Amino acid sequence: MPISAQDIHDLIRESFPAAKITVQGDDGAHFAAEVVDESFRGLNRVQQQRAVYAALKGKMDGAQGELHALALTTRAPE
Secondary structure (H helix, E strand, C coil): CCCCHHHHHHHHHHHCCCCEEEEECCCCCEEEEEEECHHHCCCCHHHHHHHHHHHCCCCCCCCCCCCCEEEEEEECCC
């Protein structure tokens, strides 16, 4: 079952309720997302991205994952 940009947005929103979230892509498998959240302050980029991937609750796991590619940009607000 393909996943939508809105599905990804909603999953991220559950873990980051105050974040500015932008998700682009419409082929059901390949997306780009930007997540800007205060909770990222003081974390390195790997830590930030791991937090977002955890919010996706396994949607990218293995060959059978619904989400095949996510170009992810994360940062704390300026």
